[in-house]
Amino acid sequence: MPDTSLLNLFHPGTGRIPPYLAGRDVEKARFDAVVRNLSNGVAADGDMIVYGPRGNGKTAMLRHFTDNCVCDGIRPSFLWMTPKNMRSLEDMTRRMANQDKSFLDRFSPIAASLDLGIARFSTEVTVFQRSSFFQEILENRCSRTPVVLIVDEAHNLDPGIAGDLLNASQEIRANPDTPFFLVLAGTPGLVPLLQEADASFWERGDIVELGRLSPEDAADALALPLADAGVSIDREIAAEVAGRAHCYPYFIQVWGDEIASCLHDSKESVVSADTVAKVENKVNKRISTILQCAAG
Ligand SMILES: Nc1ncnc2c1ncn2[C@@H]1O[C@H](COP(=O)(O)OP(=O)(O)O)[C@@H](O)[C@H]1O
Ligand SMILES: [Mg+2]
Numbered sequence: 085m086p087d088t089s090l091l092n093l094f095h096p097g098t099g100r101i102p103p104y105l106a107g108r109d110v111e112k113a114r115f116d117a118v119v120r121n122l123s124n125g126v127a128a129d130g131d132m133i134v135y136g137p138r139g140n141g142k143t144a145m146l147r148h149f150t151d152n153c154v155c156d157g158i159r160p161s162f163l164w165m166t167p168k169n170m171r172s173l174e175d176m177t178r179r180m181a182n183q184d185k186s187f188l189d190r191f192s193p194i195a196a197s198l199d200l201g202i203a204r205f206s207t208e209v210t211v212f213q214r215s216s217f218f219q220e221i222l223e224n225r226c227s228r229t230p231v232v233l234i235v236d237e238a239h240n241l242d243p244g245i246a247g248d249l250l251n252a253s254q255e256i257r258a259n260p261d262t263p264f265f266l267v268l269a270g271t272p273g274l275v276p277l278l279q280e281a282d283a284s285f286w287e288r289g290d291i292v293e294l295g296r297l298s299p300e301d302a303a304d305a306l307a308l309p310l311a312d313a314g315v316s317i318d319r320e321i322a323a324e325v326a327g328r329a330h331c332y333p334y335f336i337q338v339w340g341d342e343i344a345s346c347l348h349d350s351k352e353s354v355v356s357a358d359t360v361a362k363v364e365n366k367v368n369k370r371i372s373t374i375l376q377c378a379a380g
Contacts (some may be wrong), residue, residue, distance in 0.1 A: 090348040093309050094340035096370075099143035099236075101151070103309035104339055107301035110146050112293050115149045118265050122230040123155030127257040128265035131250065133286065135239075135274045136294030139334035142269045143236055145294070150232070160230035160263065167240040173218050173248055180221045219252045223262055230263030239270030243280040250283035299334060302326035305336045306343075310355065313349055317355035325360060335371060342367050 095102055104147060111134075118128045134142050136350050150162040163180075170176050225231050233243065235249070246268075253266040268274065278286045303322040325343075329335035342363035343355055352359070 085096075090313055090315070090344040093313055093315045093344045094337045096341050097146060098336060100337075101144050101148050102141075102305065102333070103312070103340075104305055104338075105141075105145065105148045106308075106333075107121035107297050108141070108148075111145065111294075112149055114290060114292075116154045119155055119160060119232065120157075122160050122232065122263040122265055123157035125157065125230070125261055125263050127260050127262050129257070129265040131253055131268065131286065132292060133274065133289050134267065134269040134292045134294055137271050138271060139332060140294045140296060141333040142290040142294055144236055144333070145269065146236070146269060157229060160211070160232045160265075161225070162232045162234060164234050164236060166235070166237050167242070167245075170235070170241065170245055170249075173245070175216060176245070176249075177218045180218065180225060182296045215248055215252065218248065219255055221286055222252060223256055223259075223265065223300035226256065226264045230265075232265045232267065234267045234269065236269050238268040238278055239273035241268075241270075241277060243277055245283075246277060247281035247283045248312070250278075250281060250286050252254055254283070254285060296331040297326075297336070298321060299326055299331055302329065302331035302333075302336055305333065306340050309340065309346065313342075313344070315353050316356060321355055321357060321360060324357075328364075334374075338370050339363070342370075 093103055115132070118132070122128065134146070136142055153159075165176070165179065169179060222231065222233075233253075236244070241249075249266065249268075253264065256262050256264045268278075270277075296302070303319065303326040306325055307317050307319070307322040325339050326336065329339050343359055346359055346363050347353065347355065
């Protein structure tokens with residue numbers, strides 16, 4: 085009898101790690117190589133910029149990479165941030181300082197004016213001082229544990245803040261013994277935003293344009309989790325479903341979810357052409373609702 089885990093096998097959602105992360109091997113190898121160096125105290129050569137349309141799997145991929153990173157030295161801290169908590173250098177500094185008051189105190193009067201969340205940077209503090217303070221805080225964190233700073237939804241950053249971040253990253257990595265790695269992920273809108281930021285060197289980072297899956301990887305994304313749950317599916321049927329989902333990772337999860345729940349209800353353990361026909365309407369309804377919401 086099919087397992088009840090069929091009801092929770094696929095994860096159509098935002099940023100959920102899928103039951104099987106298909107493809108992305110090249111990207112994983114590149115990410116792992118940097119993290120391995122970091123774990124041995126060596127700085128990244130550059131930043132990683134990941135961009136692609138919504139639903140192509142940027143967040144899920146980076147979460148999977150961080151959960152499954154390969155490091156033979158000290159495991160880095162993976163710090164996730166989103167633009168809503170990066171509205172100013174002050175916000176970012178406070179987060180990076182990790183509410184470490186003794187550390188902040190060494191930087192008075194700038195630190196005193198920061199006052200762990202109550203006051204704002206005093207107006208006498210220059211932009212230059214603010215950005216060096218931010219940089220020093222980051223460097224200090226890296227001296228304790230390697231740091232991977234991942235900014236998701238980075239297309240929503242203020243271009244000035246994006247420039248501050250990229251410049252701080254470049255300065256920090258100038259010391260090859262400072263284990264720091266910056267990853268920015270966002271929709272294709274990230275590209276014009278970075279062009280606007282005062283940091284033209286971003287183009288020399290590791291730029292990952294995240295597209296849809298290949299037909300083989302999309303079929304695997306559906307078939308392998310089903311096989312793990314004791315369900316068999318012909319390669320031809322998996323390929324047919326992958327095609328109907330346009331090899332789009334999010335739609336594969338929706339198809340998988342409907343197929344798995346149909347099999348759970350019917351207590352079958354084989355996906356047939358009939359199963360696909362049975363769930364098609366439900367899938368299309370779900371997908372068209374998503375498309376309407378995205379358009380509205
Ligand atoms: N490589 C992949 N293989 C299978 N499913 C994936 C893959 N990447 C993402 N997904 C699934 O696609 C959906 C969208 O992923 P998400 O990371 O939110 O995309 P993005 O961040 O690009 O908007 C999620 O349900 C996720 O589980
Ligand atoms: Mg995302």
